[in-house]
Amino acid sequence: MQTHHAKIDRLQTISSSLIPQLTDPNERERVRRHVSELTRRWTELEQDLTTKQEETNEMNSINQQYIEINSTCERWLRQTKDITHELANGKNVEIYNQLIPKAKTILMDYQTNFEQLQRLRNRLNRLAQTSKISEATQKVVLVNKVIVISLSIITF
Structure with missing residues (x-):
């Protein structure tokens, strides 16, 4: 889980430095939304897994x-x-x-x-x-x- 989380963090870091370099504003917005969506989905997945683990422990x-x-x-x-x-x-x-x-x-x-x-x-x-x-x-x-x-x- 931690290795994947590190990859998401790295994706965010790289995208924050590369997105401003895109010249097309539509493309820049599309990439930004895609990265945000990936981050949001990953966060939900982590939360779901944590909840399932807690429920399993209980x-x-x-x-x-x-x-x-x-x-x-x-x-x-x-x-x-x-x-x-x-x-x-x-x-x-x-x-x-x-x-x-x-x-x-x-x-x-x-x-x-x-x-x-x-x-x-x-x-x-x-x-x-x-x-x-x-x-x-x-x-x-x-x-x-x-x-x-x-x-x-x-x-x-």
Whole structure:
């Protein structure tokens, strides 16, 4: 990118010294407009590439967060199933007293994961609205599904 930018700078420098030497005013204006158009298009291209890179970086970050949250949710689901099974098979008060702190910890994990999922969904929605990355829209759908599943599990 930098080598091309240096070439554009050089083109502008050369053209600024050569354009005044053209005797035909129409030709001089045509060359000046052409150089300006090249510069404008190059600037737009640089900006587009920068924007795409930023969007890609944001998407990679969101992807990584999604993977981490998804893994945590899967762990939480396993813990929830285990504690539900233990509660169903509990025979006395001591077992229930042992399970209460464990259940509180799992519930706190769930609440934290749910909040992270909502923040992730908000970031994905912003990215999907401002970019043309279809992956962002797909991830929004996946996160929404995980949120719905999480809500349905907590209401069991």
